[in-house]
Amino acid sequence: QSVLTQPPSVTGAPGQRVTISCTGTSSNIGAGYDVHWYQHLPGTAPKLLINANNNRPSGVPDRFSGSKSGTSASLAITGLQAEDEADYYCQSFDRSLSAVIFGGGTKLTVL
C-alpha cells in the first residue's frame, strides 16, 4: 500500500476535464513538503508535469495544473486529448520515513 494514495484509474472523454487526487498524511504533504507530478507512457521515461505543487515546467501545456491543500494534492487536466492517455504519479517527501515517496499511480483512459 502506497504512502501517497491515488485512484487506480480515471476516465474522461476528449475535451473534458479530469482531476487526479493524491492523498497523504501529516508526515508528508500535510507537513508542508511539495508535491510533484509525472506522466508516464509505458516504455518511455517518466516526464515531469508539475513541480512544487503548481509549477509547470517549460514545454508542458497549460492544460495541466496542480494544486495542494492540507494533506492532499490534485492534478487537473482540461481539454482532454487522446495523447493524454498515460499513467500519472505524484511524488513528495515523508519525514517519518526520511524518504522520497511516490503515489501508486493513476491510469488515465481517454474514451
Next chain:
Amino acid sequence: QLLLQVSGPGLVEPSETLSLTCTVSGGSISSTTYFWGWIRQPPGKDLEWIGSVFYSGDTYYNPSLKTRVTISVATSKNQFSLRLRSATAADTALYYCARQSHYYMNWFDPWGQGTLVAVSS
C-alpha cells in the same frame, strides 16, 4: 538537451551485487544545482526511490535499502553508479536514473529511459 542513459547487466544472480551506471550527456554532473538519483519500479508495483548523490559524493539513501546500497559519482566520466548488494528476486525491477533539482527531496527531471534488471538464477 540533457540525456541520461542507464547501462549494466540485465540479469543478476541471487545474492550477487546489482551494478548499474548512469551516463549523463548534454550537461555536467558537477553542477552545484542538482542531485542525481536512482528510482526503480518492480513489475506491477509502485515507483521506489533508491537514493541520490551530489557531485561532491554526498549521498542520501532510502532507509529501506540503506544497508545494501551504495551510490557513487565519477565526475571525470560524467557518470554516477548504483550498487545493490545481496540481490534477491524482490530487486527485479525497471531501474531509472534521473536528475534531481536542488535537493534530494525535490523533483526528478529529466529521467533516463530505464533498464530492466532481473534477479534470477
